[in-house]
Amino acid sequence: MQKSLLFIPGPVAVPEPVLDAMAKPLINHRGPEYARLLHSIADRMRSIFATKGDVLLMGSSGTGSLEAAVTNMFGPGDTVLACPTGVFGERIAAIAKMWGCTVEMLTHNETSTGVQIDLRAMSRAIGDHPAYVVVDSVSGLGASEFKMDEWKLDVVCAASQKALACPPGLAMIAVSSRAWDKIKANKAPRFYFDLQKHKEFFDKGEPPWTPPVSVAFALDVAIDLYEREGPRNVWARHARYTDALHAAVKALGMEIFSRDGVHSVTVTGILTPQGLDNKTVLTKLLHEHGVVISGGQGKMTGKMWRWGTMGAISETDMADALGAFEIVIRQMGYRFADGAAVNAALDVFARAGEKKLVGVS
């Protein structure tokens, strides 16, 4: 059987110890063992968000945390500023509009375009303005420096299946004390994603509803691995893989969708050059080489490939996948210097360590 190399922007390839944790016998989610697990995960997630606020876990994908953020923070008639940078920014805007708000929030890392906004700069620009800042960092959190409290973010949404390299099933939502005041004052209805109910149960060491217990086992181990590697090394790894991929794309004479200064380190958007059929490349990569990357979304469907750089992938996996990409595009008539992409990536990996990570304080 051909090995599958998963380079989509989530869910990502998961390390074996994390997968193994999912096979553990189930436990009572209202017993002391789950209480310890829940509190330990939340405590350690607090340092990944860099917040002294609360981190709550919800049994859902990332979209659940977006819905929770909107329905708990806002009510019909509220005004919210919209700054979408792609499909997921539009999704949270759609939730807010459905909720009757004239709103939107910030998408830290836009998975549909490979654009990452500079939250530090954004926070400086917002200054002391009293607006609440709600951030979708579903595909950003953990992959690069993140400072929820320092950047004065009120609510931050994340999910298990991205940079933390865990299977999908748990969403995390970090809530500042200022946001709690707003949530308590907000009378709009909510039930499954009622954050006050989640907090009330969390304080007793329980989830309000039956959680994906096996995913919680996995997340516990995923955070162990994250801590063992060390946040700075994790950030450097994502930056290095992205640098390697960018070098490879440029060496092929192709264009990256995002501009310098706003590149995501978890997903790269590669514009499909004239003469290559977007979908055929994806199909050939999958069926002939076991390499899985994603196509474009929304307006960019058929015009872009999205290549994820999160999860349990090695430098040699990356070289393998780029080699497969070269074979496919060459067979389809695209011209470039033999080995250009693979060599460019290998060069970045070989030089790794010499380069200082930029933007990390």
Ligand SMILES: Cc1ncc(COP(=O)(O)O)c(C=O)c1O
């Ligand atoms: C930035 C961003 N926001 C929200 C979501 C939605 O998350 P989910 O698919 O886990 O519901 C995603 C998923 O890829 C995402 O990348």
